[in-house]
Amino acid sequence: MSAIEITFMLGKILAFFGIVVALAALSTLAERKVSAWIQLRYGPNRVGPFGILQPLADGLKFIFKEEVVPDGANKLLFRLAPAMVATPALLAVSVIPFSFPVMIDGVSHAMSIIDVPIALLIILALGSLQVYGILFGGWASNNKYSLLGGLRSSAQMVSYELTLILSILVVMMLSGTMNLTDMFYDQETGQVLLWTIFKFPVGTIAFGLFLIAAFAETNRHPFDLAEAETELVGGFHTEYSSMKFALFFIGEYAAMVTMSCLLVILFLGGPTLFGLLVGIENTWVRALLGMGVFLAKLCSFLFLFIWVRWTIPRYRWDQLMHLGWKVLLPISLVNIVLAGVWVIYIAPTWGG
Amino acid sequence: MQVKRVEKQLNAFEKLGIPEIIKGMLFTFGSMFKKRVTRQYPEERYVAPAAVKGQPLLVENEDGTPRCVACSLCEVVCPPKAITIQAEETDRYIEREPEEFSIDMLRCILCGLCEEVCPKEAIVMSDRYELAAFTREELVFHKDQLLTPKADLRKRIDFTKEKFDKWNS
Numbered sequence: 044m045s046a047i048e049i050t051f052m053l054g055k056i057l058a059f060f061g062i063v064v065a066l067a068a069l070s071t072l073a074e075r076k077v078s079a080w081i082q083l084r085y086g087p088n089r090v091g092p093f094g095i096l097q098p099l100a101d102g103l104k105f106i107f108k109e110e111v112v113p114d115g116a117n118k119l120l121f122r123l124a125p126a127m128v129a130t131p132a133l134l135a136v137s138v139i140p141f142s143f144p145v146m147i148d149g150v151s152h153a154m155s156i157i158d159v160p161i162a163l164l165i166i167l168a169l170g171s172l173q174v175y176g177i178l179f180g181g182w183a184s185n186n187k188y189s190l191l192g193g194l195r196s197s198a199q200m201v202s203y204e205l206t207l208i209l210s211i212l213v214v215m216m217l218s219g220t221m222n223l224t225d226m227f228y229d230q231e232t233g234q235v236l237l238w239t240i241f242k243f244p245v246g247t248i249a250f251g252l253f254l255i256a257a258f259a260e261t262n263r264h265p266f267d268l269a270e271a272e273t274e275l276v277g278g279f280h281t282e283y284s285s286m287k288f289a290l291f292f293i294g295e296y297a298a299m300v301t302m303s304c305l306l307v308i309l310f311l312g313g314p315t316l317f318g319l320l321v322g323i324e325n326t327w328v329r330a331l332l333g334m335g336v337f338l339a340k341l342c343s344f345l346f347l348f349i350w351v352r353w354t355i356p357r358y359r360w361d362q363l364m365h366l367g368w369k370v371l372l373p374i375s376l377v378n379i380v381l382a383g384v385w386v387i388y389i390a391p392t393w394g395g
Numbered sequence: 396m397q398v399k400r401v402e403k404q405l406n407a408f409e410k411l412g413i414p415e416i417i418k419g420m421l422f423t424f425g426s427m428f429k430k431r432v433t434r435q436y437p438e439e440r441y442v443a444p445a446a447v448k449g450q451p452l453l454v455e456n457e458d459g460t461p462r463c464v465a466c467s468l469c470e471v472v473c474p475p476k477a478i479t480i481q482a483e484e485t486d487r488y489i490e491r492e493p494e495e496f497s498i499d500m501l502r503c504i505l506c507g508l509c510e511e512v513c514p515k516e517a518i519v520m521s522d523r524y525e526l527a528a529f530t531r532e533e534l535v536f537h538k539d540q541l542l543t544p545k546a547d548l549r550k551r552i553d554f555t556k557e558k559f560d561k562w563n564s
Contacts, residue, residue, distance in 0.1 A: 080427040085435070354423040355416060 047147060056156050062338075063136045066345070067296035068098040074349050081353045105289040113185055113282045120183035125287040127176030128294035131169040135301045138162035140224045142314045142333035145326040153224045154330055162223045163211060166305060167204075170260060173298060174200045177262075177269060180291070181279035192278030195360065196262060196269030202367040203259035203266075209375035210252040213382040214239050214309045217246060217390070227313045235321050238312040245382045250310045252375050257302040259367070262295065264352035268360055303344035311340050443522035445554035448507045450523040451498055453541040454516060454548055461542055462517035465493040469509035469518055477502035478509060496538040500526055511559060519551045 072087065072094065079086030087094035112121060139162070140155035152158075159165065174197045181193020217239060218226050229236055239246035259266040270278030280291045307313055314320065314333030323329040358366070408414070434441065443449060454462045465482035483494035509518050521543065528534045545552070 077427070081423045083426060083429055083432045085431055085433050350420065350423065354419045 045148065048152070051145075051147060051152065052156075055154070059136055059139070059141060059156055060133070062141070063133065063297055063300050064293070066300045066341070067293055068102075070296050070299065070345050070349070071101065071292065072097050073345065074352070077346070077349045078353045081350075102289065105286050108285040110285040110287065111282070115185040116282070117183040117185070120179045121282075122287070124176050124180035124183060125283065125290035125294070127179060128173055129176075129290045129297065130294075131172040131176075132294045132297035132301060135166045135169045136297075136304075138165050138223065139301070139304045139308070140313065141304075141337050142330040143227070143320070143326065144224060145330045154334070155224065158222070158224060160220075160222045163215070163221045166301065167208060167211070170298070170301075171200070171204060173294065176294065177279050180283065184279070184282035186282050188275045188277075189279050189281045192269045192275045192281070195275075196279060199259055199262075199266060199268060199363060199367075202364065203256045203371075206252050206367065206371040206375050207256035207260055209372075209379060210249040210256065211309065213245060213249040213375075213378055216379070216382045216386055217242060223308050223313075226308055227315050235315050235318045236312065238310065238315075240310045242385070245378060245385045246310065248374065248378050249382075250306075252371055252378070253306065253310065255366075255371060257306065258348070258351065259363075261298045261302050261348075263299065263348055265355040265358050266363060267352075267357065268363060299345065299348055300341070303341050303348070306344050307337060307340040313337055313340075441524070443524060445522075445550045447522055447524070448505050448510075448520040450500060450505075450521055450526060450536075451503065451507075451509055451518050451541075452521040452523070452543045452548065453496060453518055453538070454552070455542045455544050457545060460487065461492055461496075461538070462515050462545075463493050463496060464489050464491045464515055464517070465496075466491075466514065468512045468514065472508045472512045474506060474508065475502040475504050477504075493538060496541060498536050498541060500534040500536060501531060510555060516552060516555070519548050519555060521548060521551060 075097070076086040076094070087097040090096040090100045112118060137156040138159060140153050140158070142154040144151045144153045146152075155162070177196045177200075178193045181189040181191075181196070184190070214226070215221055218236060220226060227235060240250045241247075258264070262269050268278075269275075270280065275281070280288055283291060314337040316336050320329055320332050320336065323332065456462055465480055467480050467482070470476075470478045470480045477499045479495070479497045479499075480493050481495040482491055484490060485492045505520070507520050510520050513519075526534070
């Protein structure tokens with residue numbers, strides 16, 4: 044490995060990790076700002092220009108707050124749970140390509156921290172690990188509301204993960220790969236693939252299913268039953284304070300960023316912009332422009348997550364299960380059959 | 396009672412709730428650009444209308460003398476006993492004026508009885524509503540702090556004249 048490759052690697056790690064943490068922090072600000080705008084308020088505007096330093100102020104506040112471990116709590120699991128939520132969410136960033144690959148000494152390097160053929164599997168596996176953190180947090184708190192929140196969250200994640208995976212399966216069938224970088228391109232011809240969302244009806248249905256399942260997976264509205272304030276106080280993080288609570292928060296928002304990344308890569312063609320950027324000869328310029336496009340798409344999805352939270356009322360628990368098992372699952376199964384038909388009969392006529 | 400129940404028959408597409416969700420999303424998106432209703436308080440202050448009963452203040456005549464004749468009616472009527480008056484003689488026509496007049500704003504309940512009972516329109520409820528301080532002493536207001544030129548309290552004086560129908564100016 045040459046020096047430039049090592050520098051590139053370290054740069055990628057710092058840059059992508061920084062991007063995701065910064066986005067997670069900024070989306071807490073965006074959450075408060077957008078909610079304020081929707082409710083005809085101004086939102087935080089006292090800390091720095093337009094309140095841009097609010098996440099820093101919040102972080103400082105969290106560091107100086109007292110850490111409370113409730114009486115009768117399982118101390119080990121109680122301390123482990125926040126880390127188990129935040130770590131998988133941040134780890135999943137490692138396989139996400141943020142842009143087009145760049146050429147260094149004639150070798151193509153993907154713009155993800157590690158370029159593995161099974162990137163999708165890794166993300167799904169890490170996403171499922173997050174449930175343990177939430178369940179541990181709920182159980183170890185020794186509080187009935189926390190336990191209920193943890194139980195709800197795990198049941199919800201297990202049932203919606205099926206839909207999530209089945210809709211990803213459709214994308215895999217359409218693009219023929221599990222490598223996220225290859226999802227921008229057709230493997231054989233090197234051409235830019237048509238965005239999956241435009242492959243009507245298969246891709247569009249898969250997008251809708253994935254979007255709904257992503258809301259449930261990240262415990263966001265309208266499926267945030269794990270922390271339904273009106274019913275369960277704060278859900279699984281009722282008993283948490285200080286940095287432990289902040290870690291739950293970072294985990295939640297990092298998961299949101301990861302899910303938005305996946306949405307962009309799988310359904311909106313990642314950094315591609317209708318094939319405009321692919322023609323650029325200099326791979327570095329192309330990669331930078333691609334990253335700009337990627338981040339723009341990513342931010343619009345983050346905005347969608349927040350926008351939906353302040354619009355749609357929360358689902359009831361049985362409605363949630365009904366939707367997951369009786370509506371979304373059959374649709375996604377049918378969609379797989381449709382995808383098979385598409386791959387065999389329609390895709391060849393479209394040229395990929 | 397006869398209740399007539401009208402249920403709209405929804406078709407399959409409407410049952411999905413998608414049109415309603417889109418309607419709601421568009422509404423919230425639109426309201427992001429509407430006029431904000433928040434008042435940016437320290438910069439944008441609330442101007443209290445005349446009917447607001449704020450901190451009671453003493454009225455000062457145009458020649459700089461207090462209107463108060465130290466009759467002690469307000470001191471007597473004050474329910475939480477917030478007012479303390481010490482009278483003294485004066486050479487002026489009215490012969491009496493307060494030597495010391497203090498209102499303890501920690502006790503005051505802003506009921507406005509002092510204003511109502513005053514025969515000389517010497518004490519009125521002003522539009523001052525920012526009543527906070529770091530020490531207890533700061534919130535006990537004395538005569539020189541309470542005396543306010545009549546012009547500044549004009550709005551409230553006119554209001555009370557109309558309200559209490561007092562004609563003793």
